[in-house]
Amino acid sequence: YVEDSGEGRWTVxxxxxxxxxxxxxxxxxxxxxxxxxxxSFGPRMIAALRNQFGGHRFQTEQ
Known part of the structure; x- marks a missing residue:
């Protein structure tokens, strides 16, 4: 999944x-x-693409 760094949460x-x-x-x-x-397949795919092209971390199921 797309990792939550906390910055967005803090901003909101x-x-x-x-x-x-x-x-x-x-x-x-x-x-x-x-x-x-x-x-949720769509967000998992987006997380994988963000990792592949931008080096963004993501978490697998826990």
């Missing part, structure tokens, strides 16, 4: 604290969360 929480809309990064964070479901 900070935006909420400051009352600032951050819809795109919030949706990205939700996509990372949904990619952690073991039966």
């Amino acid at each position: 929480l900070e935006a909420v604290e400051r009352g600032v809309a951050a819809p795109v990064i919030t949706e990205s964070l939700y996509a990372r969360f949904s990619s952690q479901h073991p039966d």
